[in-house]
Amino acid sequence: MARMILPNLPVADLQKSTEFYLGLGFVKNRQFSNDECTAVVISDNISVMLLQQDFFQGFLPKGDSPHLGSAGKEIINALTCDSREEVDTFLANCAKGGGALYQPATEQMPGMYSGSAADPDGHIWEFFWLDPSIPTTVVEETS
Structure with a gap:
């Protein structure tokens, strides 16, 4: 599986x-x-x-409680997109569907375009596109 x-x-x-x-x-x-x-x-x-x-x-079971509606954020759910346009579409649809723009889409580093939105309960979703022409191979650093 x-x-x-x-x-x-x-x-x-x-x-x-x-x-x-x-x-x-x-x-x-x-x-x-x-x-x-x-x-x-x-x-x-x-x-x-x-x-x-x-x-x-x-x-x-240990008495913890969900932080629904809390200003504290514990996780950002990140989801890849097929294009920059798809990032923009997801963000627009989040706003239309009762969510809210959390961070406008920008190219924060070369080849990575992303933005984020909150769903109606405040859970953050980052939508991002990686330029396929930029290698994403993991390079190990040695100390």
Whole structure:
């Protein structure tokens, strides 16, 4: 089986959050969705689990609590795009779907164009495009 990633995100309003992600062009997996959670398929190996806040709390057995609506940010979900235009489209669709622009798209380093948006619950998504003409081979540094 191929390795997958399934971020679990607490949400205040499951229907609103589901509509936001479907508005970005992603698909709902009905098999793994119910009244407390929605599985949103981004690609063959990436799905986002939107969990109603109380349901999310049930996965925190040590008394931790979700920081829904908190100003504190613990993670930025980064998603590659096929073009600079797709980055811009995702950012525009986030704003139209009830999210908010978090950081406008810019070329922060040569060959990497990115911007970020917050979903309705404040979860940050960075959308980025890497110029395929620039090598991305990992170069190990020696000390």
